[in-house]
Amino acid sequence: MSQAQFEIQLIASIVAVACALPGVFLVLRRMAMMSDAISHTVLLGIVIAFFITKSINSPLLFIGAALMGVITVSLVELLHRTQLVREDAAIGLVFPAIFSIAVILISRFAGDVHLDTDAVLLGELAFAPFNRLRLLGMDFGPEGLYTTGSVLLLNIIFIILLYKELKLATFDPALAAALGFAPAVIHYALMALVSLTAVGAFDAVGSVLVVAFMIAPPAAAYLLTNRLSRMLIYSALIGIVSAISGYWLAHLLDASIAGSMATMTGVSFLTTYLLAPERGLIAQARRRRGQRIEFALTMLTMHIAHHTATQEAEQENQVVRLNEHLKWSPQFAMEIVGVAERTGLVQQKEGLLMLTESGLKRSQQEFTM
Amino acid sequence: MVSKDRLNHQVTVNIMDISQLLYDLFFDYTLRTVALGAAIIGIVSGMLGSFAVLRKQSLLGDAISHAALPGIVLAFLITREREPVMLMLGALIAGWLATLFMLNITHTTRIKTDTALGLVLSVFFGLGLMLLTFTQRLPDATQAGLDKFLFGQAATLLQSDVITMGIIGVIALGLLAIFWKEFKLITFDPEYAASLGFPVRVLDVLLTTLLVIAIVIGLQTVGVVLMSAMIVAPAAAARQWTDRLNLMVILGGLFGALAGVGGTLISGSAERLPTGPVIVLCISVIVLFSMLFATNRGLIWNWIRSQQNRHKLRARAVLADLNTLAMQHLDEEHGHSIAVLRAMSPNPDGVSHALSQLMERGHAREVSRDVWALTDEGLVEASQNLENETE
Numbered sequence: 001m002s003q004a005q006f007e008i009q010l011i012a013s014i015v016a017v018a019c020a021l022p023g024v025f026l027v028l029r030r031m032a033m034m035s036d037a038i039s040h041t042v043l044l045g046i047v048i049a050f051f052i053t054k055s056i057n058s059p060l061l062f063i064g065a066a067l068m069g070v071i072t073v074s075l076v077e078l079l080h081r082t083q084l085v086r087e088d089a090a091i092g093l094v095f096p097a098i099f100s101i102a103v104i105l106i107s108r109f110a111g112d113v114h115l116d117t118d119a120v121l122l123g124e125l126a127f128a129p130f131n132r133l134r135l136l137g138m139d140f141g142p143e144g145l146y147t148t149g150s151v152l153l154l155n156i157i158f159i160i161l162l163y164k165e166l167k168l169a170t171f172d173p174a175l176a177a178a179l180g181f182a183p184a185v186i187h188y189a190l191m192a193l194v195s196l197t198a199v200g201a202f203d204a205v206g207s208v209l210v211v212a213f214m215i216a217p218p219a220a221a222y223l224l225t226n227r228l229s230r231m232l233i234y235s236a237l238i239g240i241v242s243a244i245s246g247y248w249l250a251h252l253l254d255a256s257i258a259g260s261m262a263t264m265t266g267v268s269f270l271t272t273y274l275l276a277p278e279r280g281l282i283a284q285a286r287r288r289r290g291q292r293i294e295f296a297l298t299m300l301t302m303h304i305a306h307h308t309a310t311q312e313a314e315q316e317n318q319v320v321r322l323n324e325h326l327k328w329s330p331q332f333a334m335e336i337v338g339v340a341e342r343t344g345l346v347q348q349k350e351g352l353l354m355l356t357e358s359g360l361k362r363s364q365q366e367f368t369m
Numbered sequence: 370m371v372s373k374d375r376l377n378h379q380v381t382v383n384i385m386d387i388s389q390l391l392y393d394l395f396f397d398y399t400l401r402t403v404a405l406g407a408a409i410i411g412i413v414s415g416m417l418g419s420f421a422v423l424r425k426q427s428l429l430g431d432a433i434s435h436a437a438l439p440g441i442v443l444a445f446l447i448t449r450e451r452e453p454v455m456l457m458l459g460a461l462i463a464g465w466l467a468t469l470f471m472l473n474i475t476h477t478t479r480i481k482t483d484t485a486l487g488l489v490l491s492v493f494f495g496l497g498l499m500l501l502t503f504t505q506r507l508p509d510a511t512q513a514g515l516d517k518f519l520f521g522q523a524a525t526l527l528q529s530d531v532i533t534m535g536i537i538g539v540i541a542l543g544l545l546a547i548f549w550k551e552f553k554l555i556t557f558d559p560e561y562a563a564s565l566g567f568p569v570r571v572l573d574v575l576l577t578t579l580l581v582i583a584i585v586i587g588l589q590t591v592g593v594v595l596m597s598a599m600i601v602a603p604a605a606a607a608r609q610w611t612d613r614l615n616l617m618v619i620l621g622g623l624f625g626a627l628a629g630v631g632g633t634l635i636s637g638s639a640e641r642l643p644t645g646p647v648i649v650l651c652i653s654v655i656v657l658f659s660m661l662f663a664t665n666r667g668l669i670w671n672w673i674r675s676q677q678n679r680h681k682l683r684a685r686a687v688l689a690d691l692n693t694l695a696m697q698h699l700d701e702e703h704g705h706s707i708a709v710l711r712a713m714s715p716n717p718d719g720v721s722h723a724l725s726q727l728m729e730r731g732h733a734r735e736v737s738r739d740v741w742a743l744t745d746e747g748l749v750e751a752s753q754n755l756e757n758e759t760e
Contacts, residue, residue: 027480032487033428040594082668084660085605088483089427093605096598097653100646103520108641209498212491219484249499256502262495269488279478 004129009247011128011144012261015201016213016239018152021159022194023214024235027222028170033088034073035214037095038191039198039207041072044102046199051109062199069195070188072098125205125257151200158193159232162186167228205258213239216265220272223279242268296336299326301345301363304355317353400637403523403590406531407629407648410587413538414596415603415625416545417583419618420576422604423556428483429468429577430600432490434584434593436467438497441518441588442504453533457585464581467493494593521592523633523644534586541582544575545618552576553614591645599625602652609663624659628652680719680726685754687714687723688732691743692751704736 026032045068049060072094079090128144140146159166168176169183176183194214201210221234246261253260274281303326307316315321322333337353340346345359355363421430440463441456448455471485480488517525545552554562555572563569580600587596607620632648661669690713694705707724711717724741727733732747743751 027484030481030483032481032484033431036431036487036490079660082660084609084666084668086422086425086427088425089422089601089605092427092431092597092601093653093656096595096602096649100595100598100649100653103643103646104650107643209491209495211487212495215484215487216492219480219488222480222484223478253499253503254506255499259495259498259500259502262492263499266488266492266496269492273474273478281477284477 007129007142008125009244011148012125012243012247013240014148014152015205016243017236018148018155018197019201019210019213020217020235020239021155021232022197024218024232025166025170025190026214027218032215033091035194036211037072037091038069038195039210040095041098042068042195042199044068044098047102047105062196065199066192066195070192073191147200151197155193155197209258209262212262212265216269220269223272223276238268293339297340297345300336300340301355301359304353305360305363318351402526402528402531404630404633406526406534406590407633408626409534409538410590410599411625411629412622413541413586414583414599415621416618417580418600418604419607419621420552420556421580421600427601428486430584431597432467432486433464433581434596435490436493437464437585437588438494438593439463439500442497442500446504453530460585460588461581468577518588519593521590521645523590526590537582537586541579544579591648595645595649598649602656606656606659609659609666624655628655683719684723684726687720688727688747688751691733695743704740704742707739
């Protein structure tokens, strides 16, 4: 692994964590699509700041982008509050319009400068190691490391300082308001943070894929835990794994690094979706199967108890009769009887099913319930 | 005089420009093709978008249009040809898979719709980007122009593309017409539809498929990023003008077509004005205009109406105050100073306006300067109001 490769993976991992942290709150607050809107509209902030400063590296670009993010959120809320459109429609109306203005400005006035829509939207991480920070003739590593690093630091500080407030405003905004935590202020601060993160990640992964890093790892983490602190940590870890595996996938296919990383966030999510303990698809299927068997066992003990010591016991309490009376398929009946025998609920004597003591108990337990 | 001449000259030039533009619209091949294509996109997406907006699926269009990218690239990778129908088919399948995936996630986990949308949107788009760059580096890459699906390049539309779009659009709208009643029912009351025995799921699938088709038609012209606006905006504008579905769908199509043709003309009139974004800005202006000025729902009319109501209520309150004062005097002709009325009113500044309104209606008269009394009609009106309130 060359130094350039290491640097790319390092920057990508930093971006992944920086995006995942505010992403957790977006997912929990049901505002995931706002990240899509913001990651598009910050472009206009960048373009306007670029026209003012004539420089692509000015810190004003960050401020412009953050402001535009907040403006986007306010516009969406303004539209929604007129009660003429729903909130999702308001998002769908605001961001294409602002994004269009940005694209038109770029193609009309900045066509021959280093500011094109492809670069901002798609990003190219492969070039990151070539853009180095040099001070006093010394090489301090790639510039991208410092921009994304400061965004990450800002996110961490914000979340640590306002952890309690963020938690309360996310899970119980009414209580937060009653306690005087000003959920609206926290809301807008979070949106500004999302905007800053989006623009900080632009160089690395491009705006559309910022969305992937903000949403997919927290969505996966959401399936793994009920604790906010753990969700933050899991999201960061999943983001890093996706970023690094995405890099090597891109290496393998000689394809876009950003695209491959976004694909890997999807793969990470899909894996979690299938395998997560408790909430994964497979765990769900197993739980359903387990419940079915438990229910069937109870049914079996009840059926046998009902007919034991009656005249028709000889006919009723046979394995072959179960499919008629309980509407079980022969295989299912065999399986359940097998389980019942193994767990000591039922015994077979000369083809007749008899309850054991614990089987009798179980059937009565269910009766009295 | 000179400057006026120049002004006149400029005006003539502008008129020349416009007539030239209109001339081009009919006789210039590129402009005519693009305008026609944009009109088709506008009509189809405006009409089908109406259903998406009413079914709270505004952002589904955004997700589908992004998710279509890997389908387009894969279709190219398999066929190795830039055949529009095949690419559209690829986009259709990918858009469909994305929708299914999204619905599955929200049904089987506690993940909410917005997260599922964003997830599917960004991951599919990333996959598309990865495949696109992969394809571009293949040795026999004849895929020049696949990436125009990202931002759309209207200028590269061919007449054959427009014909394809037209045919697919007509099929989609034909299906919409055939299943109109069913779609209307599942849009507004799916439970009732199910209780009547309609196959709600099948209809749901069909309607979503039509939405995917509408998006796929527009991708080449407007691009992945901005296509979602063509689904939401015409419908949102149309919604402001009417409460009837059929009218809304027709208006949606009309607004979409208007924005498409208008955007094409504007972007054709100047250098370096990309068509897709200009079309989106046109439809945004239409939305803004509709939200402000639409009859009945528009913000301006609403504001005027609430002002009128407020004045009416204020006049009524002042009338009641006058009545209260009159009851304390045996002499009905006794006038009351405006200062007293102001002191009684919660909003002292509005009292004189309210009094002049009452005078217009003949309920009050000015006995002398700033001294007011009820007329006989005013007395009747005030006691009637009082009765209504106590009831």
